[in-house]
Amino acid sequence: MSKSVLTLTPVEAVACCSPVTREPLSADAASRISPLLKALADPVRLRLLSLVASHADGEACVCDLQEAFDLSQPTISHHLKVLHEVGLLDRSKRGVWVYYRVQPAALADLAALLGGVAP
Amino acid sequence: MSKSVLTLTPVEAVACCSPVTREPLSADAASRISPLLKALADPVRLRLLSLVASHADGEACVCDLQEAFDLSQPTISHHLKVLHEVGLLDRSKRGVWVYYRVQPAALADLAALLGGVAP
DNA sequence: CTAAGAGATAGACAGATGTCGATATAAGGC
DNA sequence: GCCTTATATCGACATCTGTCTATCTCTTAG
Numbered sequence: 001m002s003k004s005v006l007t008l009t010p011v012e013a014v015a016c017c018s019p020v021t022r023e024p025l026s027a028d029a030a031s032r033i034s035p036l037l038k039a040l041a042d043p044v045r046l047r048l049l050s051l052v053a054s055h056a057d058g059e060a061c062v063c064d065l066q067e068a069f070d071l072s073q074p075t076i077s078h079h080l081k082v083l084h085e086v087g088l089l090d091r092s093k094r095g096v097w098v099y100y101r102v103q104p105a106a107l108a109d110l111a112a113l114l115g116g117v118a119p
Numbered sequence: 120m121s122k123s124v125l126t127l128t129p130v131e132a133v134a135c136c137s138p139v140t141r142e143p144l145s146a147d148a149a150s151r152i153s154p155l156l157k158a159l160a161d162p163v164r165l166r167l168l169s170l171v172a173s174h175a176d177g178e179a180c181v182c183d184l185q186e187a188f189d190l191s192q193p194t195i196s197h198h199l200k201v202l203h204e205v206g207l208l209d210r211s212k213r214g215v216w217v218y219y220r221v222q223p224a225a226l227a228d229l230a231a232l233l234g235g236v237a238p
Numbered sequence: 239c240t241a242a243g244a245g246a247t248a249g250a251c252a253g254a255t256g257t258c259g260a261t262a263t264a265a266g267g268c
Numbered sequence: 269g270c271c272t273t274a275t276a277t278c279g280a281c282a283t284c285t286g287t288c289t290a291t292c293t294c295t296t297a298g
Contacts, residue, residue, distance in 0.1 A: 019170035020165065020168060020169040020172060020173075020226070021169070021173060021221065021226065022173060023169075024166065024169050024170045024173050024187075025165055025166050025169035025170075025174050026166075027162065027166060030162035030163075030165040030166045030169075031162045033162075033165060034159075034160055034161055034162045034165055037156055037159050037160035037165070038160040038255095038257080040153075040156050040160070040233075041153050041156035041157040041159070041160040042153055042255090042274065043146065043149035043150045043152075043153045044149075044256085046139065046144055046149040046152060046153055046156070047143065047144050047145075047146060047149045047181025049139060050139040050140070050142075050144035050149075051143045051144075052143050053139060053140035054140060054143050056139060061274095062274075062275065063274070063275090068135075068143075071256095071257075071258095072257075072258060072259080073274085073275075073276095074257085074258070074259080074260095074275090074276075074278095075256070075257055075258075076275095077275060077276055077277085078256080078257085078276090078277095079221050079256090081276080082273095082278095084298080093264095093265095093275090095198055095265070095266075095274095096264080096265050096275080097274065097275085098273050098274075098275060099275090102140065107139070107140065107233045107234060108234055110230075110234075111230040111231070111233045112230070112234070113267065114159075114226045114229055114230045114233070115226060115227055115229075115230025115231070115234065156286075157285095161285090161286080165288085180244095181244075181245065182244075182245090190286095190287075190288095191287075191288060191289080192244085192245070192246095192287075193245090193246075193247080193248095193287085193288075193289080193290095194286070194294055195245095196245060196246055196247085197246090197247095197284085197286080197287085199245095199249095200246080212245090212294090212295095213242070214244095214295070215244050215245085215294080215295055215296065216244070216245085217244075217245060217246090
């Protein structure tokens with residue numbers, strides 16, 4: 001049931017490390033963590049994540065999200081895919097609509113990794 | 120990426136926002152925060168930051184840092200510059216050597232922004 | 239004053255990334 | 269069945285990024 005190391009999403013990998021300020025990060029750990037930060041390191045994706053997280057019921061339809069940006073629909077879809085692939089956003093399709101919600105532990109674990117509090 | 124808030128480094132800008140999960144991040148705030156995440160979103164820079172932060176006395180000489188990587192000296196120098204420019208690392212030259220240390224509030228503020236605890 | 243070493247800068251280049259328009263897929267309404 | 273609407277995928281493009289080699293600047297030793 002538990003996934004092998006190879007199939008860990010970046011989000012799952014983050015929970016395994018002590019804070020970056022406590023001891024030197026291994027090259028391996030850094031390589032597993034950086035995709036998560038890369039996913040966050042785009043203004044559009046940061047706003048998408050924030051919009052989803054602060055939306056009523058903790059989830060948001062793609063149709064709601066697109067309105068907030070002056071970008072094409074494929075571009076928004078691409079950014080959501082990036083956030084989903086690293087494990088920051090969960091996807092569920094209901095009818096014609098697709099809803100995204102934040103993976104709760106993801107941001108907390110990342111914050112712990114950066115902020116110095118062990119997970 | 121317009122530099123509308125001219126005198127604030129990304130690190131300083133981060134301290135101004137409520138957590139991403141609490142309310143939607145403005146386009147402006149996202150643009151000011153993402154450079155900080157971009158700086159962190161590279162495995163070499165993550166390790167550099169971690170090495171500096173966990174080094175004795177909280178600071179490390181470039182000469183110490185280079186040994187940990189199989190990269191050229193200019194490449195390490197470039198990555199340190201990126202971390203320095205966004206305000207994550209402080210620089211001080213003593214004699215021939217240059218020492219870097221972590222800007223203490225930087226990671227804590229970022230963690231608060233992501234983790235849901237207001238700064 | 240000249241030489242040597244630490245670190246920064248400049249320029250070049252391959253590969254990654256963000257964006258678009260066009261098209262595909264899939265579900266619901268007629 | 270066919271049409272409409274919501275979302276994903278594809279392919280192309282310009283820009284950004286990480287790395288290198290070569291060179292420059294600054295500091296100390298002799």
